[in-house]
Amino acid sequence: MKPFDTLAAKAISLPDDDVDTDIIYPARFLLITSRDGLGEYAFADRVAGGDTRIGAGTGAPILIAGRNFGCGSSREHAVWAIADLGVRAIFATSFGEIFRGNCANNGIVAGVVTEDVAETLHAAAQAGDRIEVDLVGRTVACSAGTFAFSIGEAERESLLNGWNETTRILALHEQQIARFEKRQRVAEPWLWANETEQEITENV
Amino acid sequence: MGEQTPFESPGAATLYERLWTRHVVAGDPNGRALLYIDRHLLHEVSTPQSFELLRANDLSVRRPATNLAVPDHAVPTRNRALPLPPGLARDQVDLLRRNCGEFGIELLDLDDVRQGIVHVISPEQGFTLPGITLVCGDSHTATHGAFGALAFGIGASECGTVMAAQCLWQTRAKTMQVRFDGKLDDNVTTKDLILALIGQIGAAGATGYAIEFTGDAIASASMEARMSLCNMAIEAGSRTGLIAPDDTTFEYLAERPRAPKGKDWDAALAYWKTLKSDAGAHFDKTVVIDASEIAPHVSWGTSPDQVAPIDTALPSPAAGSRDAKAQDYMGLEPGKPLLGTQIDFAFIGSCTNGRIEDLRKAAGIVKGHKVAPHVQAIVVPGSGQVKALAEAEGLDRVFTEAGFEWHSAGCSLCVAMNGDTVPTGKRSASTSNRNFEGRQGPGARTHLASPATVAASAIAGHLADPRKTS
Ligand code: SF4
Secondary structure: OOOOOOOEEEEEEEEOOOOOOHHHOOOOHHHHOOOOOOOHHHHHHHHOOOOOOOOOOOOEEEEEEOEEEEEEEOOOOOHHHHHHHHOOEEEEEEEEHHHHHHHOOOOOOEEEEEEHHHHHHHHHHHHHEEEEEEEEOEEEOOOEEEEOEOOOOHHHHHHOOOOOOOHHHHHHHHHHHHHHHHHHHHHHHHOOOOOHHHHOOOOO | OOOOOOOOOOOOOOOOHHHHHHHHEEEEEEEEEEOOOOOEOOOOOOOHHHHHHHHHHOOOOOOHHEEEOOOOOOOOOOOOOOOOOOOOOHHHHHHHHHHHHHHHOOEEEOOOOOOOOHHHHHEEEEEOOOOOOEOOOOOOHHHHHHHOOEEEEOOOHHHHHHHHEEEEEEEEEEEEEEEEOOOOOOOOOOHHHHHHHHHHOOOOOOEEEEEEOOOHHHHOHHHHHHHHHHHHHHHOHHHEEEEOOOHHHHHHHHHOOOOOHHHHHHHHHHHHOOOOOOOOOOEEEEEEEEEEOOEEEEEOOOOOOOOEOOOEOOOOOOOOHHHHHHHHHOOOOOEEOOOOOEEEEEOOOOHHHHHHHHHHHHHHHHOOOOOOOOOOEEOOOEEEHHHHHHHHHOHHHHHHOOEEEEOOOOOOOOOOOOOOOOOOOOOEEOOOOOOOOOOOOOOOEEEOOHHHHHHHHHOOOOOOHHHHHH
């Protein structure tokens, strides 16, 4: 994953509340098994309904969204589609939890802001302002001022470093995992029935 | 926070905290925990990219035996005796088959009677057990919390992480107790309870919380009814819905194919009986609902919290508001009664309400009646085993004689990516869990309700109160 540095760019304003991942990426496109080029299907039904705010060809690197953005289905396609539109940072007053986790795993900053800041950012986005994101300082700035946003400390660190969570866990915690397994085998043998020691692969 | 010691719980703990602590492999300075994951369910839609992640990093699956795969979302539920027609769905199912073959993961394939919706087949097979952590690339994984398992939905990247490392970094949730006191009215179900709760606290009301459901109405509920309830925790924003295991749970699990046997069963049972919240345990939030006061609920909007008792009138929201936009999409007029709203489709199925008890309940209401002529009504059992059991009990004939279609197992009209779909502008009464815009097809209008309500509505031809039908 590419490390996230600073970002200064235009933003899209999408103030609707409860934009679920079915709206972001309609289910029928889930038949596609690749993760590239999905921006073409982003918000497809909204676009078909005449919504010109977002969708293929309307990308900006920053998205200012409404409350509970990305709620619903866990489909990571929603994040891949948004990423393919060129979005690198999303700000909202709240997010669907699984969506938020998926953002971090794909190099996208999902920052939580207060109602007031959200309103200011929407206005700035609609006015075509440049918005600046500083992940190190956890601030977002527009012509109206500089504001704090919140993001999990772990997500922040991972985004800044561009870490691959999977290989990182394996590199740093293999021994702890093996120790845990040894103990669980004794404490809860029914979870290990018919599984021999050799069947465990150590991904190191 | 340094490294935590697994297998030890603090004094007065909630069930969630107990399950959490038991699975901590390591902590980090940011307050997260590396959680050990005991079981992983896979389906064809959320895992192609997970296997790609394994390949890209040259990784194998750490414990293949802890994974179980099944195709459900994309598979057609008609003409299943035939091979899948060429196309994206077939390619996707083929890909799952190839991936499972290559990485040594067991697959319950389309011709297997055990095939069905992930959240239906896993409990059925005894793959879901109390006390475990269970994940799936699917937001309705909370369903398995009905067994006292710490179960939550994850993204495709995380599915890859779990397969390779058997662990995930997680942030501990706050805890919310939802207590349902009293006894449910006849033909009122746990589906109505969860819809009422979501209506009360909102679609993000439990975001950041792990819910534990307690109270008389839970203690007396069957496992099927408990699963319907936990299934929709995510519709209130929570990834986790828990119920402490009890005799109902243990009876359900005894003799299930993958449940522990013999000495293992005894040891497991002794442990499972300890899985509950202590009397003095602290919940960050408590919600109490009197179950005996709950009427059948029906959603009227495009978010599951836009829901009301069926015998009330639609709200009259301010112009331009979220509620007004939803009513507009739904083609509903403010202030009108919900009862009597004409429907075009009736769908009984999904991981919320596609289990045997749901079909029995619906069949009890349908028996001796006919589906209204303008309604297309379909029943889609949640698994091949539910289908076989229903057929052995003659439920399929009750449905087909009334004019329902009887399908094979799958997600079907819950997600409309498999050939079953509601046309634009048409109105559907559905036992599924999401009434999002376009969920049952572009422009489709979905009313969520219980199997009893959907069955009664299919016969009436409009939204109907099941308490007045049987
Ligand atoms: S039935 Fe619906 S909610 Fe359940 S797993 Fe299938 S698509 Fe998801």
